[in-house]
Each structure stands twice: as structure tokens, then as C-alpha cells.
Amino acid sequence: MNDFRKDFPLFKSIDEKNSDLNDSLIYFDTAATAQRPFCVLEAMNSFYAQNNANPLRGIYDLSERATKIYEDARSTVANFINAKEAREIIFTRNSSESLNLVAYTYGMQNVQAGDEIVVSIMEHHSNILPWQFVCQQKGAVLKFMYVDGKTGTIPETEFEKITPKTKIVAVTQVSNVLGTENPIKKIASLAHKNGAVIVVDGAQSAPHIKVDVQALDADFFALSSHKLCGPMGIGALYGKLELLENMPPFLRGGEMIEYVTQTGATWAEVPHKFEAGTVSAGDAAGFAVAVEYIQSIGLDNITKHDSLLACQLVEGLKNIPHVSIVGNQDGNKRCGIVTFTVDGVHPHDIATLLSDENIAIRAGHHCAQPLGEYLKIPATARASLYFYNTEEEIDIFLKKVAKLREWSGYKD
Numbered sequence: 001m002n003d004f005r006k007d008f009p010l011f012k013s014i015d016e017k018n019s020d021l022n023d024s025l026i027y028f029d030t031a032a033t034a035q036r037p038f039c040v041l042e043a044m045n046s047f048y049a050q051n052n053a054n055p056l057r058g059i060y061d062l063s064e065r066a067t068k069i070y071e072d073a074r075s076t077v078a079n080f081i082n083a084k085e086a087r088e089i090i091f092t093r094n095s096s097e098s099l100n101l102v103a104y105t106y107g108m109q110n111v112q113a114g115d116e117i118v119v120s121i122m123e124h125h126s127n128i129l130p131w132q133f134v135c136q137q138k139g140a141v142l143k144f145m146y147v148d149g150k151t152g153t154i155p156e157t158e159f160e161k162i163t164p165k166t167k168i169v170a171v172t173q174v175s176n177v178l179g180t181e182n183p184i185k186k187i188a189s190l191a192h193k194n195g196a197v198i199v200v201d202g203a204q205s206a207p208h209i210k211v212d213v214q215a216l217d218a219d220f221f222a223l224s225s226h227k228l229c230g231p232m233g234i235g236a237l238y239g240k241l242e243l244l245e246n247m248p249p250f251l252r253g254g255e256m257i258e259y260v261t262q263t264g265a266t267w268a269e270v271p272h273k274f275e276a277g278t279v280s281a282g283d284a285a286g287f288a289v290a291v292e293y294i295q296s297i298g299l300d301n302i303t304k305h306d307s308l309l310a311c312q313l314v315e316g317l318k319n320i321p322h323v324s325i326v327g328n329q330d331g332n333k334r335c336g337i338v339t340f341t342v343d344g345v346h347p348h349d350i351a352t353l354l355s356d357e358n359i360a361i362r363a364g365h366h367c368a369q370p371l372g373e374y375l376k377i378p379a380t381a382r383a384s385l386y387f388y389n390t391e392e393e394i395d396i397f398l399k400k401v402a403k404l405r406e407w408s409g410y411k412d
């Protein structure tokens, strides 16, 4: 891979106060949020500097330009995940909001007392709490598919929890802790055979692997812009058109209506039915350019690079005494996410000690507490990699990890 670091202002000496630190920063926390390249910042700036008007409502040229940028962004995202039509993409704030949208609309409309919703134990809280809410409101049952801690995968027998009682299966495509990719196509087929819909959390997959929602036969698919180099504050929900058309609105207000009287309202067509109020058009412009930037690098190249680095990292960590990798021990099966513990050093101390070396990783429960409880590992350290990371960075990282116990006072 080329040196993509140069595309990212944060890694350059722009801000004098932070320049030295940013120049040498090893950023291994892309699973929390990716960095933003120049082109994304320029796209957002250009929207506000040259095309700023409230989209979808003005009849003058500037507003029409703003509308075009916003709607073109929708087409770009649709193309990115191979949605059949652009209107199957709803802009939200992030994956969390996308998942909540489905829960509050499809879930509240279609789940009744005694029904079941099936999730996996490796879900991020954003794909558990909305379903807990629906179950609590409706008297339905939330069932968990458990994982094999050694492989980080869901054993086939767990899929038997999907039955005719199941109304919704909500599962992540890639775990933000284990890095595992779940067999979405297979789970979707089981869900459909049992008359359920499948909601796929794509927050960690869309940045790293080629997603084709039609090939997966996903009914809903959630993603966040900020995890794939776009701005924070915008994400998307894909939904099959027929499902979206039959769902009630999520939020009510401006621009999501067809007609309003004193006593009621009728709704705008999909997707605008789900986009109440002034939309985040500047963010949408940045999101679209981020997608195009990722496409220009090529997802196949990104997947390959992430795997290469993850293998180097996993193999290196295996050679350091007292270090354990959580989940699958093959770097090829981790989508660039490597989670580990060091005997006697709390993950928060790992992150703090590495921060002193100008390395950014995340430590803690990673918003997946039920998984930590199930595996009996409540906290871990996590290095998450992307195309702008390099083999040299992994080498430095491994040398520092090898020192963690010494820095913590152990004499081994």
C-alpha cells in the first residue's frame, strides 16, 4: 500500500502545538473512529462556503444545488453497499440511530407479546439496547446466540435459536471486539425461512470489507460515516423499499410530511418520511467524498492490507510472554481488530502506558459488556488498524507492548 498518511492533515505538522506528537502518532483506534483525509474536509468546507442553503425546500438555485449535493450523496452511499435504489438509504446520525430507527418503527409495529428477537452476544450495546427496549415494551423475549470464545465465531447450533417465533434477528457483520465476520447470508436465509427480518449492524464491516446488501439479502443495514473516514454526526440506514414504505415515521417535523391538518398528517415518500427537520447536508457531502476516497483505494486492497497488518500484530503478540489474544488467533480472521490482555497489567494501564509512547489504542469493555461478562474478560486492550497504518508502526507497537510488564514493576 502507498503511504496514505500524507492524505491526513492530523498526521502532519499543521498545528504547531501538536505537530511533533501528531507526526509520530501511532493511531490504532480506527474502530472507535477513523481519521479524516483532506478531501473530506474540503468537501464539507466547500458545501458551506459555496453551496450552503437549506436543502429540499428552496426553489432558488442555491437551494437546488444544496439539494443535489445531498441527494447525490445518497446515491453514492447506495452504490457503496449496492442498494437497489438510492431511496433505500436514509441518512441518520450514526449506526446507533439507524438501529434505533428500526427498533422504534419496524420493531414497535411488528413485535407482539410472546414473540422473540434474536441477537448475538458479541453485539455492541447499540445493537442490544434498542431490542431490549422493544422486548420490554411489547412483552417479547430477547434471545442471545453465544460465541465460541476460542474462535470468536457463533457455532451453527446457536442459529437454532432462530425459530418461527422470531420476528427480528439483529446481528453485527463484524464484531468490534473479536473482529469476527459473521455469516450474514446464512443467518439472513434462516431468518427469512422463519418469517423474520434481519437487521445487520455494519458499523465495523463497511469500512473494511466489500458490502453488498442485495447479495447478503439484508433487510436493514446500519453504518456510520465516521468509521470510514467521513465526518462524525452522519450515518446511514439501508432498508428494503417495501419494508420502509410500510413503516411509520421515526421522528416527526419539517420536510417529512405530505400534508398536515390540525388533527393529523400524511407522510412524505421514503426516504424523506424518515428525515425530519433540516438535514446534515455538509456532513452528507463529506460522507460521499469519504466513500469515494475509500472506493478509489479499493476495498479489496484495504481488506488485504488490514489482514496483513493484523497477522503481523497477532503473530508478534503471540511471541510476547504474558500476552493473550482474545478470540481468533488468526490475523486473517480479525478485520484489523486485535484485542488482547497482558497478565497483571490492567487494560486501562496498557492504554495509558502506550499513550505515553504516543500510541492510541482503546481499552475497556468496548461497549460490549454482555460479551465481556460471557467470556469472563470484563476489560481488554484493543488495537484496531486501517489502510493508513504501516508495518513499521506494528513493529514499534510490539516493542512497546513487550515492555509493559517491566514498566509496571514486574521483573520477568
Ligand code: 7TS
Pocket: 031, 032, 033, 094, 095, 096, 097, 124, 126, 127, 172, 174, 175, 176, 201, 203, 204, 224, 235, 362, 366, 367
Ligand atoms: N456497532 C458496532 C459494531 C460498533 O463497533 C459501534 C461503535 C457501533 C455500533 C456504534 O457506532 P456509532 O457510530 O453509532 O457510535 N463502536 C465503537 C468502538 O468499538 N469504540 O468506540 C465506538
